[in-house]
Amino acid sequence: MRFRFLQLISAFLLIFAGTLLAEDWARFRGPNGSGVSDATGLPTTFGPDENVIWKTELPNGNSSPVFGKTAIFVTGSEGESLFTMALDRTSGRALWRREIARERQGQLREPNRPAAPSAVTDGENAFVFFQDLGLVSYGPDGNERWRVPLGPFNNPFGLGASPILAEGKVIMVCDSETESFVIAVDQKTGKLAWRQDRPMAKRGYSTPVLWDPPDGSGLQFLIPTSFELQARSVETGEKIWWVRSLTWQLKPTPVIEDDTIYVLGWAGQADLGNQEDLPPFDEIVSQHDNDGDGRISSQEAEAVLGKAALTNWYAYDLDRTDYVENGDWEVWRAKRKSVNSMQAIKLGGRGDMTKSAIKWQYYKALPNVPSPLLYGDVIYMVKDGGIVTSLDKRTGEVLKQGRLPEALDRYFASPVAADGKVFLASEPGVVSVLRHGKEWEVLAANKMDGECYATPVIMDGKIYVRTSKALYCFGNR
Ligand SMILES: [Ca+2]
Ligand SMILES: [Ca+2]
Structure with a gap:
């Protein structure tokens, strides 16, 4: 009886947690990394002099802001200092700013920066990762709760994945040329829950997404890894199933809908x-071997x-x-055999699912860094040169391909969507707005006053754009 009651309570809590997840932008790229919000009333045109609700200057950083109940958490760096800041969600006013001197200067390749991974929050506390330090958690008042030193990392481009939260754990993927691993630490104490080595993972940058299998076998997190997509247990970190069809250097975050995960990967020399x-x-x-x-x-x-x-x-x-x-x-050898693609993979199974799981693959006009966006039935991808390709999510067939005429730039930020619109931020700082649909069209090209590497955020009927100088909150005024 008591057991039944507890089951009922946990079912209720799961539903409640699900509702929170659906609305909150608490991790990199919002709800489960999808980049999609159900907000409405978003402005189409905005910029430093148009539709600004507030603006807060920030230290440099490529990370995206994440939203707690009352605070926005954002990271940055200046010289040897690594910053974590909390801003008031309504006014953008700085609530606190904490600074830790970095322990080393790890390898980086421009435009990657020391503060590239985004924070994650449980609503109250912030969890941040810096490649030159490790994981740190701050409480609502900016008090440091715990710190887990990690690294140094053997990754010539620097690290890029962001931490995620699941079942009371902070999960962090640390991929490099050697000694790649994923760890989970207790969200309250920072104590190690588990660590799993990933020997074949090289130079990875993808942030994992969560999937709760309908058979009740327990929550999984999915990571695009060199050569394979891995599904691992949140409880133990163990690999449950995998699909060996990925290229060798993974940057985008995949997206999940129903029984399918959409995984994008592009790496040098691996075009079909x-x-x-x-x-x-x-x-x-x-x-x-001439010298034997x-x-x-x-x-x-x-x-x-x-x-x-x-x-x-x-x-x-x-x-x-x-x-x-x-x-x-x-x-x-494995790199030279691997193939770049955008692909749809059926979720679930045990062991190697390569033979049966791949629904479709698409090989052209693939972005390097930006994640794919699934909005309605359409998958959007944006590639350097301002080339937007939309695909039918069921078949992978091209619906439309075209250029963003005022933003023929490089792209590092991932596209996001809400309110029937798709937002794409280019490196020099042009945020193009598309009318969503199979025959998408460009509605606006909004010029910022700084470069954009951070993926924009959509919350509370507003769009938040981080430039190299400031965080802007734009809304209809
Ligand atoms: Ca060697
Ligand atoms: Ca030799």
């Missing part, structure tokens, strides 16, 4: 048609890989031994 079937390492050694030490030096590599290998040596010698050994070579 460029694949090579390279020989195994022992064959390479037998032909090119059983490994390939950079000089020896030139004959196998060409001159590019010498300027890009870090991409081959992943474990930084100055030589290519079997482990390095097997990753390179």
Whole structure:
């Protein structure tokens, strides 16, 4: 009887939590990373002099703001300082600002920055990650609750994934060329719940999404990883099922709807048609190991890989031994076989689901960093050069492709949608607005006064745009 009652209570809590998730923009890219809000009444035209509700200057950072019950949490960096700030949700006024000196200067490639991952919040507390420090939690008054040092990381481009919350845990994916792992720590104490190593994961940047299987087997989080999509248990971190059809360097966050996950991945040299079937390492050694030490030096590599290998040596010698050994070579072989794509994958199963799970794949005009947007029946992608491609979510067929005439730029921010509109922020700071539909059309191109790397936020009938200088709250005035 008591058990039944507890079941009923937890069912109720789950429904309640679901409702909160549907409305709140508490993590990177909003509800389960979808970028979609049910807000209405959003402005179509806005800018530094138009429809500004408030504006708050911020230190530099590529991270997006996240929304608690009364505060907005945002990170930034200046020199050696790593900032976390809380702003009043109504006025944008700074409530507190905390600073921690970074412990090191990890590898970064422009335009990545020390404060790239977005915070996540349970409504009251903030959880932030910096690659030069680790995980930190702040309470509602800015008091530091706990700190978990992590790193340094062997990722030549720096880290980019954001932490997420699930079942009382903070889950953080830390992917690099060596020693990739995912950890979960207790949200209250920072105590380690579990850690799982991910040996084949290389240079990853995707933030996971959550999926609750209808069979009641327990909440899973899904991470696009080098070469495969992984579904893992929130409780233990163990890998439950996977699909081996991904490219090697994953940046976008996938989106989930009903029984399908939509996964986008683009990486250099992996466009369809460029694949090579390279020989195994022992064959390479037998032909090119001139000094007979059983490994390939950079000089020896030139004959196998060409001159590019010498300027890009870090991409081959992943474990930084100055030589290519079997482990390095097997990753390179897998990279040269992998294919860039946008794909629809059926959720669920056990073990390797590659043969049965792929519904469709699309190979052209793929973005590098921006996540795909699923809005209604349409999938939107935006690629450098301002090329927007919309696909039918059921078949992957192209509905429309066109350019954003006033924003032929690079794109790092992910598209977001609400109110029948799609918002796309370009690197130099033009936020294009589309009328949503199979035959989408450009309604406006709004010029900001700074660069945009952060994905915009939609809450309370307003759109929030972070530029290199400030966070703007835009609404119909
Ligand atoms: Ca050698
Ligand atoms: Ca090596």
